[in-house]
Amino acid sequence: MINKIQDQPKEYLTYKNNYLGFLNPDGQVHSIEPLVKKYEGPFYIYNLEFIRYRAQLMQSALKGVKLFYALKANPHLDVIKTLNSEGVGADVVSIGEVRRALEAGIPAHQIVYSGVGKTKFEIETALELNIYQLNVESLPELKRIIEIAKIKNKKATVAFRLNPNISIETHPYIATGLRDNKFGIDLDLFPELLELCKLNQNCLNIAGISLHLGSQMLEFSSLSESIQKLKPYFLELNQNFNTCYKFDIGGGLGIYYQTQDLISENKKLQEYADIIQKEMNSLRQQVPNLEVQSEPGRWLVAHGGVLVTEVQYVKQTPFKEFMVVDSGMNHLIRPSLYEAYHEIFPLKSNSSSKKTYDVVGPICESSDFFAKERTLSEVKEGDFIVIADCGAYAASMASDYNLQPKAKEVCF
Numbered sequence: 001m002i003n004k005i006q007d008q009p010k011e012y013l014t015y016k017n018n019y020l021g022f023l024n025p026d027g028q029v030h031s032i033e034p035l036v037k038k039y040e041g042p043f044y045i046y047n048l049e050f051i052r053y054r055a056q057l058m059q060s061a062l063k064g065v066k067l068f069y070a071l072k073a074n075p076h077l078d079v080i081k082t083l084n085s086e087g088v089g090a091d092v093v094s095i096g097e098v099r100r101a102l103e104a105g106i107p108a109h110q111i112v113y114s115g116v117g118k119t120k121f122e123i124e125t126a127l128e129l130n131i132y133q134l135n136v137e138s139l140p141e142l143k144r145i146i147e148i149a150k151i152k153n154k155k156a157t158v159a160f161r162l163n164p165n166i167s168i169e170t171h172p173y174i175a176t177g178l179r180d181n182k183f184g185i186d187l188d189l190f191p192e193l194l195e196l197c198k199l200n201q202n203c204l205n206i207a208g209i210s211l212h213l214g215s216q217m218l219e220f221s222s223l224s225e226s227i228q229k230l231k232p233y234f235l236e237l238n239q240n241f242n243t244c245y246k247f248d249i250g251g252g253l254g255i256y257y258q259t260q261d262l263i264s265e266n267k268k269l270q271e272y273a274d275i276i277q278k279e280m281n282s283l284r285q286q287v288p289n290l291e292v293q294s295e296p297g298r299w300l301v302a303h304g305g306v307l308v309t310e311v312q313y314v315k316q317t318p319f320k321e322f323m324v325v326d327s328g329m330n331h332l333i334r335p336s337l338y339e340a341y342h343e344i345f346p347l348k349s350n351s352s353s354k355k356t357y358d359v360v361g362p363i364c365e366s367s368d369f370f371a372k373e374r375t376l377s378e379v380k381e382g383d384f385i386v387i388a389d390c391g392a393y394a395a396s397m398a399s400d401y402n403l404q405p406k407a408k409e410v411c412f
């Protein structure tokens with residue numbers, strides 16, 4: 001289905017004239033070096049054309065599925081605008097993200113509002129702004145929505161995030177579909193949910209159900225299993241409410257961080273798409289007007305960004321060699337938080353000997369590292385390194401801990 005795969009290079013970062021650059025699908029290389037000359041301090045670079053291309057690839061694989069970009073992956077205005085210009089809406093988890101999506105020009109009717117902790121103020125504001133769909137994560141939240149909708153004399157459009165109690169192979173901190181995770185409505189509470197819906201039809205527009213198993217998913221049998229498990233609940237809602245025909249399959253499609261391999265990644269995309277089409281075709285037999293939604297984040301943007309940082313010191317001890325750089329967990333917390341792996345490249349290719357480093361930042365925590373025991377080309381003070389795959393969950397999770405400034409974000 002994706003005829004673009006064949007023409008696509010395997011890599012997205014490559015060296016040209018000794019300097020690292022972004023390799024775009026059209027074969028053009030955009031060198032990172034001129035930007036390093038222009039900006040002081042560590043900074044992120046986002047390659048908007050590549051992000052656009054990812055949206056096109058996903059849309060052609062997931063034909064007929066409406067995409068809502070999970071803003072929390074990277075809420076940079078130009079990233080959101082780029083994705084929206086390809087017809088992708090927004091999946092948000094706070095009023096701040098609602099406002100950002102609106103600021104980027106995404107209309108309220110293309111915004112899905114998820115999240116376990118929506119405050120009264122957030123729900124009121126969402127209803128005033130006519131946000132397309134509230135993905136409800138608990139019965140107390142539904143009760144709160146009903147109360148507010150009554151006061152405002154509005155109909156709230158809701159979908160229910162059901163917790164299928166199914167695990168996926170990923171880091172435990174990013175698995176969300178298990179019973180002991182805080183996310184979604186436990187299936188045992190479904191009868192109570194149905195009752196609440198029946199009693200409050202005048203202020204609810206029941207649109208569908210949603211599901212999100214977690215992030216960085218590269219194996220899809222749990223997804224199939226979850227869709228099948230939720231199917232009877234969806235059908236029961238559909239039989240009771242003729243407005244209920246949307247199935248939101250969540251986000252979570254993973255990428256490869258360890259190697260640049262777009263070809264294998266696209267095969268994964270195809271595998272994912274095939275599973276969804278199969279499950280949805282089976283559902284469509286009972287719900288002919290079925291609408292399918294998805295909320296991808298990481299897959300669209302991760303490869304479209306890097307973090308550039310300067311080597312401050314090379315610190316040798318009898319046990320280890322530390323490469324101390326001017327960026328750390330304050331700009332990219334994934335290694336500290338989930339022991340996540342990010343590829344690291346020197347900005348300037350060199351044929352010097354290899355060394356094994358712990359790549360660490362300036363923050364006063366031992367967990368402040370980008371890599372441990374990583375064999376890289378030898379570096380010296382003042383060299384720059386480029387950390388790959390920082391388009392997702394990097395700047396969006398940044399903090400100003402130690403009162404270190406946030407890093408600039410540059411787009412091209």
Ligand SMILES: *Cc1c(COP(=O)(O)O)cnc(C)c1O
Nearest residue numbers: 070114215251252295296297298
């Ligand atoms: C984080 C999140 C997503 C996006 O997850 P990715 O792994 O970035 O695709 C989608 N839906 C919900 C509800 C989320 O919390």
